[in-house]
Amino acid sequence: MTSRRILALSTVLGGLAITPQLHAATASSTPEPRRTPAPAHASAHAPAAVQASVPPPKTPAADHAAAGARPGSPQPGSLRPAGTKPLTAVGTEAISIFGHGSTRQMTSVTRGMMQQSVPGTSPLKVLSQLPGVLYQSADPFGAYEYSSQMFMRGFSQSQLGFTLDDIPLGDQQFNNYNGLAVTRAIISDDVGGVDVSQGAGAIDVASTSNLGGAIQIHSLDPSHERGGTVAQTFGSNSTMRTYARFESGDLNASGTRFYVAYARLNGNLWKGGGYDHSDQVNAKFVQPLARESSLKLFFDWSSIQQFDYQDMTKNWLHTVGPNLANYYPNYTAAYNAAQGIYPAALTKTNDPFDAAYYAGTANRVDYLGGLTLDENLTSSLNWKTTLYAHSDNGYSTWTTPYMPSPNGAPLSQRIQTPGVTRGGFQTALTWKVARHTVNAGVWYEYGNFTEGRYFSQAPLLGQGSLGNPTTGFPAAQVFATAWQEAFSTRTFVFHMQDTYKVTNNLTVNAGFKSMIVNSGNSVPTQNAAINGTQIAQGHLEASNAFLPQVSANWRFLPHNELFFDVSHNMRSFPLDGFGTNVSATPWTASQSSFQATRNSLKPETDWVYEGGYRYTTPLISALASLYRINFSNRLQLITNNAGINPITAVQNVGGVTTNGAEASVTLRPVNGLSIYNSFSYAHSTYDQNVATSGGIEPTRGKLVPNYPQFMYKGSIAYTIGDFETHVDGSYLSHRELTYTNDLHVPGYFLMNFGARYRFGKVGPLKGVTASFNIYNLTNKTYIATTNELGNSFTNTGYNYFLMGAPRQFFGTISASF
Template sequence: MTSRQLLTLSSIISSLAIISSAYAAPTSSKPKTLRKPLTHPLAAGAASSPTSPQSTPRHARAIAQGNEAVTVFGRGSTRQMTSVTHTMMQQSVPGTSPLKVLSQLPGVVYQSADPFGAYEYSSQIFMRGFSQSQLGFTLDDIPLGDQQFNNYNGLAVTRAIISDNVGGVDVSQGAGAIDVASTSNLGGAIETHSLDPSHKRGGSIGQTFGSNSTMRTFVRLESGDLNPTGTRFYVSYARLNENLWKGSGYDHSDQVNAKFVQPLARGSSVKVFFDWSSIQQFDYQDMTMNWLHTVGPNLANYYPDYTAAYNAALGHYSSTVLKTNDPLDAAYYAGTANRVDYLGGVTLDENLTSSLNWKTTLYAHGDSGYSTWTTPYMPSPNGAPLSQRVQTPGIARGGFETALTWKIGRHKLNAGVWYEYGNFTESRYFTEAPLLGQGTLGNPTTGFPGDKIFATPWQEAFSTNTFVFHLQDTYKITDTLTVNAGFKSMIVNSGNSVLTQDAAINGTQVAQGRLEASNAFLPQVSAIWRFLPRHELFFDVSHNMRSFPLDGYGTNVSATPWTASQASFQATKNTLKPETDWVYEGGYRYTSPIVSALASLYRINFSNRLQLITNNSGINPITAVQNVGGVTTNGAEASVTVRPLEGLSIYNSFSYAHSTYDQNVATSSGVEPTRGKLVPNYPQFMYKANVTYRIGGFDTHVDGIYMSHRQLTYTNDLHAPGYFLMNFGARYNFGNAGPLKGITAAFNIYNLTNKTYIATTNELGNNFTNTGYNYFLMGAPRQFFGTISASF
């Protein structure tokens, strides 16, 4: 922490202390909201308890139960908070990723090559210039890691919970709360909450169908209250089958959720959540500008045409692929991902007294599976010019969070500990492909081809101990002024062992050893002042750190020290610093039955930014981790929701972000002119709108997103063009029929104007300049979906 930053923080705290001494007086009033700006509508009537950092404002509950277009702004929150509720999520097609729904929020960019956001390799979220690996994610307080495709410390939210069971999502665009269980949230935090079981016995069913032979089935069975204490549970199942929108292959998933709730005395409870997920996904082919302009957006892999892939590996290409500058890499036989996950957690939320709460969560997560890619760069021993490369990632982690919250006078003190131990393993193999005429590779998702392995390039295992302590005080200085101040201490110790590495295949040997990212004092101060009825001012200042990501062989798009050689690792391990930043934000919030408005300004000083620099092709990349120094971001966001008529809600938001590198970067080939250049992959301007109208049992909406161009290189000599995308949806509730209640038909159109656009960028890393190997994925064309649902 610099002396200037210390002076800034101490000045803020000193000013608040002066205000405190002038206005403080004993009271039994409850503090205003500080973290979660909204509970789910179904829980609106639940009694408040000291476990929550806040109670739910009456107005927010009214909006949630009504007809909000997109978001509920965090009235009473000391930082910028917005929420997406269960009701709002129902505007999207069932099965849509909760992260995709967040794309309507100011400052948030979500991209995916498929309309559901289910294709995990392409799932990508940015917030105020931070990528998903620099944000924090939780589900019912369970840490979900950094949401990368080859996740080493968590689980994608789409695999952690069925979207129909999401009760709401709270988003902190600036900095997550001190007690968010994350070691990566340099930027904000995304906290997903599951629905509680219903008090009434019954269930719900839904069937979705649509473009690309999409079929999705969802069933949830509710036990209802089993006894006078309110013991209850639900079990749910979802199954998705959809074909790729270009080429052959599919996205298939099965998922089970279960949740159990046992109410206890004094408003306490025990809650148990379980998730099982199984996915099999085919890849969309990565694109380049050359391939887009020569072949077009529908370029796809050869699967199931093994003959075409075999001939291409021999150098015999179709006339279409021959148009490209790299016909060998323009298409392959197939790439797939196959994963099975188990996630479980139990939470004791115990009100020891009317003013003292103890909350503890125990959790565990196991992940296994394999990914395949058919490569023409490694021939098989039998003479076939190609082979199948297989990777086998695995995660086994468990931990606990425990915290005490004590209300005393105008103070709410909260202190807690989070500990996690995790193992991450990954191996790479090559398996034999058949000679032409003697069979094919078939469907790579049908099982791990262990009996055909002929080479093992590497095997690697990581272990990590995470310990985080936090302490904070929420002080209601007056009835209109509330301050939250605290800090967290973080220690993340990680190390690896490389069981196998074949330099003849890999071309390099990666490092082994342990690193520790630690900081004893990561402070945060935030405040809210309600200076007039319905009018609020807020600010937040926070210091954040990200632990070193784990990877040795470039399987993640992350800047990890373990990709270095052993000599480089040893030379830098004692001086290498983790990424840190200071985030400053302030804003204005207005809330009334007719208008909800939010405006904010922010500045981010990002220090010691580590970047993954990629050269050569994405198939044979040369990657290196480099400290590119500091990044400075200045931005502004504004949102307004207007409800001029009963049933009509109109939402608009605008965001601007100017995020640039502070200096040039010296490399082995010279100095790269990055100073003053925009950070890749994030647009400077975004405009978002949503119009929702409801009358009786019918409701409809239209939403749109404009996004300015995004840089694809660090020197800004290549960019993805901007675009405007629209979606449409309508639902009608037909009422009840026999045992079925609330029979509803829904119709959705994704990409209403059939826009051709670039969706995911940097899935293989960014280059300094336009090398021709600057990869991205195309967004899906116009898609149609229909859903029939009912409860019983």
């Protein structure tokens, strides 16, 4: 639900007056609570072993075929600079995923590792086994977008970079204005691999938000052989998922080929009424060209309908319990609650009016396409260009008891209609000369983000029901328009880098990028009677002509290497006017506040320093790294008061300093056995106190909320013949909920189990496989997503979070033909 509770974060100017450290204050405010989330399924085992066990030896031809490459032929794009090339692979590469040879900390998740999770699991959730990475979701799949929360070395997902086949996916906020959620951009079964840079993304990553690392997803290429795959998953909460892919195989001597894939998911929420439904189509076309060049076309269509899980507070957790849910489909209960007549359980809470609603939902349709020409002009000169376009439309609903209907019903349905239309291109030349590989290119994008908020009438009790809100936009019932806004953004980025192989064992990469992001908005409708204050209109530009990065790799002994990376990064201003995201956006300010600060407002920047050591042999893969981050002009969304009448403001909280360490080791003592462990520690604190209209908030030296200081991840995977099994676990220390650290959620340890057996050829089928997964093996009750509605300075009693799913079971049968 694009407009869920967080969306209800209406702003009241005055809760935090603008001071020299308040770059933008609050904006719209409605006497209504937050919004509720979007749908979720209940399924999916959390990612399994980060180190797959050693697979049986494969011939070179088999390796290429598995990757969708023509046997015996090199792959296009081989001129990509060192340290920026994809590290994903299949086969034996899965035994060493720590990015050996890279000049920065790179970790790759292979397709084989992703297949250890339940089909449909978000690729981002699979990454949660990596050191320094925290991924949270209220559902086992990680597909419930409102609850999707990712941190890497303390950076939230809106401060990381995401791409799919070089197509920018934006900053992955729930109410995305410049991209698309990973789960809607590609079917998880069609992911070929994921490359993760924990420290700083490569200079050529198409992102304007990656203060921290970058996540680059690669789609699977079509197979050279005609055939296909079908898979059926069954599981807890009536989960059913169907997947089918048809491979054309080579259509001619040049290797022209394509695939078309379809996935359909249906599953009920693990608590309360409602469901998660999605349909998705992927298609990819590959045309090999002369000189091992290629032309590739990728297409994605996605449609989702999701119901929300209700946000929780500590009071509601202790009085009602973890299974607190919305009333859907019981319209009578929601109607009575809007009149102050509550179920007995809710009367124990400190706020029964806000503890549950009828329903919150999301309905989205997306189209995404990209065309990539990877042309080797000569043996030493490569030209790569990607054209892309994306369209998103839909609506989200929340049944609010804070806005009565004109017919006398004590509640109404609030609707938001977000839309994204964007397109752009990237083009770059890579020239290899002597010991240098020089790469330079540009990225341009033009995007529009539109959104409106409306209220539709609810029926009187006994005269009908709101029914299922995902079945269509109730245009005929709309009685009020709260606001409408439109943003437009032009992005231009230039990059240049040189990878210099000083000696056979020493590689240095140095370069910079220049970034200009110009954004502006118009607000054709603002209903002051509903919204309170009026939000700002105007343009802002985030620009920096020189954002440098230097990195190096030294292989000082066989199997041993050292690396370091230093980078300067900038994040453009996020777009939002009416508090529909938990983002620090200047446009939530009043017009006068916006005008007063626009010339002095600075985008967030940082310096990232990292260094580390890698050791790689067939028996052991090990990694140890240290890092420091100096964050300047950190903009934070500050939330005060209840969700019913929130007061939010965007503040420059000054600097943040992070010091951290990570260590990972994978042991393969015997053939088929893999034992993986990783440890990470991060100490991320604010550099100064924050001045507000209410006085000084003592934030200096306090931990940054939502990210644990300590994490442990481990897994054991064993393969014997055609049978595979694994157990993985993760421990998170406590997480702070407030900026002054006076409230936190406890740490927890979570375990998952998976097993798979390959039956091989069965009749006309080339291969049949059965798999079984258990998510949350010990049925742990734990808090997953924290402060999805924003953090407050102190414990207000309205510090929200979402519960993690209980134990879930899933089984899958798949066959290839």
